Amino acid sequence: MRDDNPVIIVDSLSLWNSKGPVPEGDYVTPIGKADVKRRGTDATVVAIGSMVHRALDAAEHLSADGIELEVVDLRSISPLDHDTILESVAKTHRLVIAHDAVKPFGFGAEIAAMVAEDAFEHLAAPIKRVAAPFAPVPFSPSLEQAYFPQADAIEAAVRSVLRRG
Numbered sequence: 001m002r003d004d005n006p007v008i009i010v011d012s013l014s015l016w017n018s019k020g021p022v023p024e025g026d027y028v029t030p031i032g033k034a035d036v037k038r039r040g041t042d043a044t045v046v047a048i049g050s051m052v053h054r055a056l057d058a059a060e061h062l063s064a065d066g067i068e069l070e071v072v073d074l075r076s077i078s079p080l081d082h083d084t085i086l087e088s089v090a091k092t093h094r095l096v097i098a099h100d101a102v103k104p105f106g107f108g109a110e111i112a113a114m115v116a117e118d119a120f121e122h123l124a125a126p127i128k129r130v131a132a133p134f135a136p137v138p139f140s141p142s143l144e145q146a147y148f149p150q151a152d153a154i155e156a157a158v159r160s161v162l163r164r165g
Contacts, residue, residue: 002028012049012100032079040070043094043158046085046111048074051098057151062158069158077107085111086119093124094161100148103131125164128157
């Protein structure tokens with residue numbers, strides 16, 4: 001971490017065994033700058049951590065039905081990239097927020113509030129949050145699978161906001 005200020009990193013255990021391309025040489029991911037992982041026009045999914053992969057899976061499945069999702073990977077929640085989120089919502093007019101933290105009092109509520117305050121006129125449907133239930137995280141892998149939202153939950157939320165628009 002290259003920052004002169006205190007930094008807290010919270011990672012997802014489910015990503016520890018994941019594999020993917022790593023840029024050559026010295027590479028820095030900017031703090032506070034989201035990455036649009038997939039461009040789309042029908043709805044925006046704002047996600048972080050393991051939910052990014054699940055949102056991309058949902059986007060692939062929905063594209064078979066002609067639904068094009070824009071998937072925004074926050075990469076950090078503080079600072080939060082307001083501009084990228086608001087630009088995407090202004091384009092798609094629909095927002096689904098996906099995170100594996102609990103839904104009540106989770107940071108998805110802050111994102112929803114920010115969009116409601118700063119981009120309400122762009123929304124064609126209510127904002128949906130896809131998150132874990134307000135309960136202790138189970139230890140069993142099969143129970144974790146049921147506890148953490150999967151791609152099908154994101155897909156259902158997207159279909160819901162498309163019906164409401």
